[in-house]
Amino acid sequence: MTIVGQVMRRELLAVLLASVAIPSLPRLMGDLRLARRLLPLSWEQRREAIMPGFYANVEALRRRVPPHEPIALIGTSRQSLDQAAFVHYYLFPHPTRTYHDRWAYVTADPKSRPKIIVNPAEVRVTSYAEVRNDEVRQSRIVRDFLLPADARNRFAIPVVSSTDGPPPVAYTVEGGLAGAGETHVTLTLQPAGIIKKLTIRGTQDFTDLVYECFGVMEFAAWVQVDSDRPLRAAFWFVNRAARTAAPIRLIDGPLRAPVAFPILPQPVILWLLNPGDSYVLAHAGSHSALVPPRTLMAVNATGTVTGPVYAFLSEKQPDGQTRFIWPEDIR
Amino acid sequence: MTVAEIVLFVIGLLGASLFVLGVFHVPFVVTMAIVIIVCVRAGFSRPVKVARDRQPVLTLITIIPLLALTITASIVPLDDFDGRAFWLLKAKALATERSVDGPFFHDNEPRNQYPLLMPLDAAMVMMATGKPDDRYARWLYLFTFAALVFFIRDRLGPWYAAILAWLPQFAVASDGGALSAYSDIAVAAFVACAFFELLEARLPIRFGMWLSFLLLTKNEGLPIAVILFVIGAFSFRRRIAVSAIPVVIAAAALFAWRSGIPKTDEENYLALLPALPSHLDRIVPAIAESAKHVFLPANWGLLWIAVVMAMAIMAWRREWRAPAVLASMAALYIGAYMVTQWTMRDLIAASADRLVMQMIGPALYAIAAVISPSSAASRHLLPAAQGEGTQGERPSPA
Numbered sequence: 001m002t003i004v005g006q007v008m009r010r011e012l013l014a015v016l017l018a019s020v021a022i023p024s025l026p027r028l029m030g031d032l033r034l035a036r037r038l039l040p041l042s043w044e045q046r047r048e049a050i051m052p053g054f055y056a057n058v059e060a061l062r063r064r065v066p067p068h069e070p071i072a073l074i075g076t077s078r079q080s081l082d083q084a085a086f087v088h089y090y091l092f093p094h095p096t097r098t099y100h101d102r103w104a105y106v107t108a109d110p111k112s113r114p115k116i117i118v119n120p121a122e123v124r125v126t127s128y129a130e131v132r133n134d135e136v137r138q139s140r141i142v143r144d145f146l147l148p149a150d151a152r153n154r155f156a157i158p159v160v161s162s163t164d165g166p167p168p169v170a171y172t173v174e175g176g177l178a179g180a181g182e183t184h185v186t187l188t189l190q191p192a193g194i195i196k197k198l199t200i201r202g203t204q205d206f207t208d209l210v211y212e213c214f215g216v217m218e219f220a221a222w223v224q225v226d227s228d229r230p231l232r233a234a235f236w237f238v239n240r241a242a243r244t245a246a247p248i249r250l251i252d253g254p255l256r257a258p259v260a261f262p263i264l265p266q267p268v269i270l271w272l273l274n275p276g277d278s279y280v281l282a283h284a285g286s287h288s289a290l291v292p293p294r295t296l297m298a299v300n301a302t303g304t305v306t307g308p309v310y311a312f313l314s315e316k317q318p319d320g321q322t323r324f325i326w327p328e329d330i331r
Numbered sequence: 332m333t334v335a336e337i338v339l340f341v342i343g344l345l346g347a348s349l350f351v352l353g354v355f356h357v358p359f360v361v362t363m364a365i366v367i368i369v370c371v372r373a374g375f376s377r378p379v380k381v382a383r384d385r386q387p388v389l390t391l392i393t394i395i396p397l398l399a400l401t402i403t404a405s406i407v408p409l410d411d412f413d414g415r416a417f418w419l420l421k422a423k424a425l426a427t428e429r430s431v432d433g434p435f436f437h438d439n440e441p442r443n444q445y446p447l448l449m450p451l452d453a454a455m456v457m458m459a460t461g462k463p464d465d466r467y468a469r470w471l472y473l474f475t476f477a478a479l480v481f482f483i484r485d486r487l488g489p490w491y492a493a494i495l496a497w498l499p500q501f502a503v504a505s506d507g508g509a510l511s512a513y514s515d516i517a518v519a520a521f522v523a524c525a526f527f528e529l530l531e532a533r534l535p536i537r538f539g540m541w542l543s544f545l546l547l548t549k550n551e552g553l554p555i556a557v558i559l560f561v562i563g564a565f566s567f568r569r570r571i572a573v574s575a576i577p578v579v580i581a582a583a584a585l586f587a588w589r590s591g592i593p594k595t596d597e598e599n600y601l602a603l604l605p606a607l608p609s610h611l612d613r614i615v616p617a618i619a620e621s622a623k624h625v626f627l628p629a630n631w632g633l634l635w636i637a638v639v640m641a642m643a644i645m646a647w648r649r650e651w652r653a654p655a656v657l658a659s660m661a662a663l664y665i666g667a668y669m670v671t672q673w674t675m676r677d678l679i680a681a682s683a684d685r686l687v688m689q690m691i692g693p694a695l696y697a698i699a700a701v702i703s704p705s706s707a708a709s710r711h712l713l714p715a716a717q718g719e720g721t722q723g724e725r726p727s728p729a
Contacts (some may be wrong), residue, residue: 001423009702015495015633016494016632016633016637017392017490017493017494017632018632019632019633020497020498020499020631021392021632022632023499023628023630023632024498024499027499028399028400028403028502028504031400031403031510032399032402034403035405035406035407037403038406038407039406046406047407047408050423051410059382082412082416085415085416085441087415087419087540088416089415089416089419089423090419092423092424092463093423093424093427094462095537097438097439126422203389271364295504327406
């Protein structure tokens with residue numbers, strides 16, 4: 001090769017070398033600076049430093065859970081599943097099992113699935129209800145709802161729920177409360193009698209009213225609402241899997257007159273709500289029902305309802321929507 | 332073999348032996364003892380030395396990033412994704428259970444049927460240090476990179492070693508780089524070794540060994556081994572039958588092992604392959620998306636631009652082996668992107684840079700063969716027999 005050729009060759013290779021070294025150099029320097037910063041720390045502290053809020057929790061979990069007690073890592077998002085992989089990695093050989101969503105956990109054999117549930121995103125022991133809540137609160141089915149103009153100090157939400165149906169069906173109650181100025185609100189979940197006090201400024205939205213306010217999952221209950229200022233309110237019964245929402249009528253108290261509900265076969269259900277503090281006898285068509293105090297109970301829809309109760313029908317439609325028939329709708 | 336080549340060969344031989352004998356439930360300790368005896372008897376303790384260019388500046392330039400990586404690896408804990416989520420998790424399981432098909436592999440773990448060569452090597456480090464942890468096992472990946480750099484130096488000269496040592500995707504990339512515990516650098520090393528073995532056409536058994544290491548390292552190792560084997564048949568001619576022996580043994584062990592453990596979330600590309608004709612409309616997007624990564628200066632500098640130009644010149648000169656290997660491997664990756672059931676753009680974003688790492692040996696060779704055909708490339712073992720470059724020299728014993 002000629003001298004010119006050799007010089008050309010070196011120049012070409014030097015350009016190529018510079019093109020790879022220039023982007024690498026600052027990153028290598030950054031790594032070295034990080035190394036210098038971590039040098040005084042122990043190996044565990046270094047891991048905590050590069051995984052803040054994660055590795056320390058993994059070690060805390062390792063100390064808290066007995067060595068052979070299996071742990072369920074239930075993902076609620078792609079990111080939390082990634083975190084689950086790392087929890088698994090650092091805890092290994094501690095037995096863990098990763099569930100890609102809560103349904104995978106729910107449908108697993110209850111005898112063999114781990115009892116201890118860990119939220120991998122935060123690396124903390126949690127409950128199934130909390131995992132469900134994390135998932136539910138990621139999105140809302142009812143969007144841009146408008147609250148009605150009429151406001152009142154006391155009313156009841158006649159049916160509320162926070163429960164799972166067959167996978168992937170999940171029922172919640174979404175809605176909102178709005179007061180003029182600072183409003184102190186007392187919500188009472190019945191019949192359990194769990195009280196939640198809220199101070200509302202402007203509007204407060206709910207994605208899963210029952211769990212958010214009372215920290216429990218309920219199949220069917222109702223909520224008494226009291227406030228020191230009139231509230232505007234609207235709530236929907238939501239089937240999250242079907243992405244449907246049925247408006248819930250807010251009520252003041254028991255029926256004021258007999259209501260001639262249509263006689264409909266199952267799966268239509270007649271709901272009887274006794275908002276009072278004593279047992280009452282209600283009549284539904286040819287049947288009578290003794291309704292305990294502060295209780296919402298379901299019976300067959302057998303015609304006209306009389307008695308000191310509030311009543312309404314519900315029907316699950318093929319698309320997953322729940323259709324309510326309220327007494328106010330019946331002429 | 333040079334020191335660098337021996338390091339890579341021992342990494343491959345140990346992992347492959349542990350795997351193949353592990354399928355027959357030979358204890359890891361016994362296999363390790365056998366490998367040590369074989370290595371000593373094969374003369375690995377007496378490596379040959381290559382007559383090096385006296386270029387202290389380039390040597391220093393090559394060592395600087397390796398030194399920086401060594402300091403970082405000794406202080407900063409591992410924090411990459413796949414290394415922890417899959418590869419070293421498997422290593423921990425192998426070190427704990429001492430079996431390639433223990434309970435871990437029957438427990439619905441992700442990527443359950445990934446080949447185990449590197450995890451087995453890492454497991455040996457864990458067993459030797461008594462720590463089922465990444466602290467010491469991660470050195471395996473850095474050593475593999477350093478060995479690859481010096482292997483390239485032995486074969487192509489100090490300029491190319493320096494370029495490789497500074498390549499951002501190898502040196503500093505968090506996913507797939509030398510500070511991570513991915514297996515792509517090992518694949519790159521085995522491809523490079525097999526490729527140069529193919530060019531030299533000296534020892535078909537060693538060529539077959541490199542291919543067997545390749546197919547036991549990552550899923551894509553098998554089709555790459557097939558590509559190299561087919562192209563190698565033109566170099567070795569009838570002797571290629573000897574190369575087939577280790578390949579067949581490794582492939583048989585791999586399939587036997589896979590048949591005994593559940594498949595979890597891996598994509599079955601073989602089953603997807605018949606759908607390729609119906610996905611021809613994805614070829615342009617697949618190439619375009621991949622090109623965005625390959626030609627990104629932040630990860631590759633001007634390397635792949637130089638490689639493409641070198642390939643064109645080599646094709647014009649009718650020097651076909653390196654372009655054939657590179658084009659076939661690229662076609663393999665593009666084909667996989669076309670048939671994938673993942674979102675193609677996401678898969679490319681997650682893997683393109685790592686996959687092209689695997690082509691670095693033939694890529695650097697292509698540049699060397701064009702820029703310095705009569706000095707660096709040919710001097711470092713470019714054989715005349717294949718008509719690629721001028722008469723080559725063998726490594727000179729020390």
